[in-house]
Amino acid sequence: MRNIKHAFWGLLLLSSLLWLTAEPTVFQPASFFVLRDAMVQYSGIVAMTAMSVAMILALRPRWPERWLGGLDKMYRLHKWLGVAALIISVTHWLWSQGPKWAVGWGWLARPARRARPVLENPIQQTFASLRGAAEGVGEWAFYAAVFLIALALIRHFSYRVFYKAHRLLAIVYLVLVFHAVVLTGFEYWASPLGLIMALLLAWGSYAAAIVLLRRVGADRQVEGRIASLQHYPGVRVLEVGIDVPQGWPGHKPGQFAFATSDVREGAHPYTIASAWHDDHRRITFIAKELGDHTSRLREKLSVGQSVKVEGPYGCFDFDDSQPRQIWIGAGIGVTPFIARMKYLARERSEHPDQLPPAVDLFHPTTDVDETALSKLKADAGAANIRLHIFIDARDGRLTGDRIRAVVSEWRAASIWFCGPSGFGEALRKDFAAAGLPVTKRFHQELFAMRT
Numbered sequence: 001m002r003n004i005k006h007a008f009w010g011l012l013l014l015s016s017l018l019w020l021t022a023e024p025t026v027f028q029p030a031s032f033f034v035l036r037d038a039m040v041q042y043s044g045i046v047a048m049t050a051m052s053v054a055m056i057l058a059l060r061p062r063w064p065e066r067w068l069g070g071l072d073k074m075y076r077l078h079k080w081l082g083v084a085a086l087i088i089s090v091t092h093w094l095w096s097q098g099p100k101w102a103v104g105w106g107w108l109a110r111p112a113r114r115a116r117p118v119l120e121n122p123i124q125q126t127f128a129s130l131r132g133a134a135e136g137v138g139e140w141a142f143y144a145a146v147f148l149i150a151l152a153l154i155r156h157f158s159y160r161v162f163y164k165a166h167r168l169l170a171i172v173y174l175v176l177v178f179h180a181v182v183l184t185g186f187e188y189w190a191s192p193l194g195l196i197m198a199l200l201l202a203w204g205s206y207a208a209a210i211v212l213l214r215r216v217g218a219d220r221q222v223e224g225r226i227a228s229l230q231h232y233p234g235v236r237v238l239e240v241g242i243d244v245p246q247g248w249p250g251h252k253p254g255q256f257a258f259a260t261s262d263v264r265e266g267a268h269p270y271t272i273a274s275a276w277h278d279d280h281r282r283i284t285f286i287a288k289e290l291g292d293h294t295s296r297l298r299e300k301l302s303v304g305q306s307v308k309v310e311g312p313y314g315c316f317d318f319d320d321s322q323p324r325q326i327w328i329g330a331g332i333g334v335t336p337f338i339a340r341m342k343y344l345a346r347e348r349s350e351h352p353d354q355l356p357p358a359v360d361l362f363h364p365t366t367d368v369d370e371t372a373l374s375k376l377k378a379d380a381g382a383a384n385i386r387l388h389i390f391i392d393a394r395d396g397r398l399t400g401d402r403i404r405a406v407v408s409e410w411r412a413a414s415i416w417f418c419g420p421s422g423f424g425e426a427l428r429k430d431f432a433a434a435g436l437p438v439t440k441r442f443h444q445e446l447f448a449m450r451t
Contacts, residue, residue, distance in 0.1 A: 002439065003068050004077040012084065015049040016042070018193040022185075033111045036099050041185055043092035045197065047085050048180045052204035054081035055173055058166070059207050060217050060313065070315035071256075072446040079153075086149045093142055121186075130182045138179030144172045158292040163266040170208035177201050217258065217267070217310040222247040226305045227282060231298055234369025236289040237332065238297050239273070242307055243282050250276040251283070253340035254318055254445075257311030259285060261301060265293055267310060271335040271418075271445075275343035283309070288332040316445045322414040326407055327361040327385075328398070328427065330419025334363050336445065337418070338379055345382035359383075360407050364390040364398040364419075400430030411436065418445040 019042050020026065026038045057064075057078040060071060068074045102108040119125045151157055151165040180201060188194045210216055228241035242259070251257070251272055258267035274284035289295040318325065318340055329337045344356055361380060368391055380387035388406060390398045404410050415431065415438075417424045424444045432438045 004073045004080070007064075007068065007077055008080050008084070011049060011053055011081070012046060015046045015193075015196075018191075018196060019045050022188045022191040022193040031111070032108070033099065036095055039095045040092060041188075043088050043095060044180060044184065045188075045193070047088040047092055048176065048197070049200060050081045050085040050088065051173060051176065052200040054078050054085060055170070055204040055207045055211075056200075057081070058216065059210055065313070066315060070445070071313040072316075076446050082149055083153070086146060089142055089145060093139075124186050127182050127186060134179045134182035137175050138183070141172050141175040141179060145169065145176070148172060159268070160265055160292070167211060170211040173208050174205060177205055214263070221308055221310040224248075224283075224307050224309045226301060226303050226307055229298075229301060229303060232369040232372040235332075235365070235367040235372055237369070237372065238287045238289075238294075238301075240285045240287065240297075240301065241274075241282055242285070242309060244309055245281070248281065248283070248309065249312070250278065251312035252276075252317050253343045254316040254336040255312040255314040255339075256336075257283070257285075257309055257313065260308040260310075261297075261305065267308070268293060269313075271339075272312065273335045273338045275339055275346060277346075286332065286335045286338070290332070314445075316416070316418065316443065318416060320414045320441070320443075322357060322412060322441065324358045324407070324409055324413040325360075326403060326410065326413045326415045327359060328364075328403075328415065328417045328419065328424075329361065330364050330398075330417075330423055331366065333417075333419030333445070334361075334365075334376065335418070337361055337416075338376070341379040341383040341385055344385070345379065348382070348384060358386075358409075360386045360388060360403075362388045362390065362398060362403060362406075364392065366392045400427055400434060403427075404434065414441040414443065416443045421446060 023038060023041065026035075026042075057074055060074070065071055065074060068077065099108060103110050119128055148165045148169050152162055152169070157165075180197075184194075184197065189198070222244050224242040224244040226240060227243045228239075230239040231237070232239070240259075253275055254271075256269055256271040258269050260267045270285040270287055272283050273286045274282065276283070287294050287297055289297075316336055327337050327340075329335070341361075347354065347356070363376065373389065376389075377387060379385075390396075390402075407413060410431075415427075415436070417427060421444075428438050428442050428444065431442060436442065
């Protein structure tokens with residue numbers, strides 16, 4: 001989480017500092033309307049910076065994944081930047097329109113019209129001729145962006161609406177690029193700010209085109225085929241086994257992938273619940289009926305059906321040097337731990353002399369399915385994992401105190417959590433208060449993507 005916070009605030013700070021170097025006169029005494037013009041430029045620059053980086057991250061690039069801590073963290077940064085772009089865009093619009101309203105209401109005196117300078121640069125002349133069009137389409141693109149971002153953020157709407165809203169945002173972004181290129185102060189383009197903005201706008205436009213062409217992650221996709229389906233009604237979960245061809249590079253336990261069974265719905269993320277065996281090229285997804293799409297999977301999928309699989313992604317890989325690990329898989333959050341247990345069981349049989357860290361797996365759950373729990377117990381036994389099942393109605397809520405009572409050597413452990421984000425944050429604060437260095441030893445999967 002620290003790195004995505006650093007990236008978020010760093011981007012906003014860097015764009016602000018670059019603007020100040022290009023507009024040093026902002027601190028000099030001036031009229032309100034001179035300040036208004038400067039604030040319109042500043043808010044537009046920062047908003048387009050946030051929107052451009054959010055668009056670039058929509059491509060699921062590999063290069064920042066490890067530093068940010070996985071694609072789940074990258075998507076959290078994508079969301080923060082989208083919200084920031086929305087707020088700053090509203091500020092930009094208010095600085096642009098508010099003074100006009102104030103003049104109309106008699107609150108401000110209309111500024112005297114200044115003589116327009118003669119433009120000798122042909123590019124600047126072209127931009128000046130396009131100013132009216134850029135202002136007009138920019139305003140309508142702003143309204144569209146507010147509406148579409150709101151659709152994407154409000155979880156009440158279906159995944160299909162969420163998916164289409166994101167694709168339409170790519171079109172809106174391209175319109176806003178035209179708006180920004182024409183209306184950004186012409187003198188800015190010769191400064192470091194202009195160079196950075198040109199790079200971001202060009203890269204963001206490329207990303208928008210890839211999104212519109214449905215080519216996101218195309219170099220990491222393979223065509224698989226459904227080999228097995230098993231439904232666990234007690235926990236409302238569907239287990240899907242997919243055979244994948246030679247193009248699939250394999251995966252580590254704890255990683256996830258995107259699967260597309262219907263191009264109209266787009267790709268959906270699922271944690272992989274199987275260990276990888278190159279001689280048995282099958283991956284298993286476990287999908288819980290949480291959203292409108294996952295609730296219909298049981299009726300829509302069938303054995304033999306073709307499915308596009310993209311990945312793997314994620315850095316929730318259990319890789320640390322601690323002698324003990326505490327795993328907490330809440331509800332469907334137990335999935336990455338199932339994959340890890342299957343991996344450890346195989347390693348235990350092939351390399352019995354190697355001693356992995358001692359592990360306690362805590363599985364708090366509201367729903368109960370005896371078949372699923374039996375398989376979980378079998379996986380834990382094969383991997384030599386101490387399993388602790390907490391059924392809410394029977395055992396009450398899992399807390400930090402209860403974990404520490406079971407694992408006496410918790411101070412020497414790292415904690416790996418996957419489940420509801422609020423529950424994870426509560427446990428993180430609890431263990432931090434108890435003295436665990438959570439910044440280094442509390443690992444949390446932010447698997448809160450729309451399904």
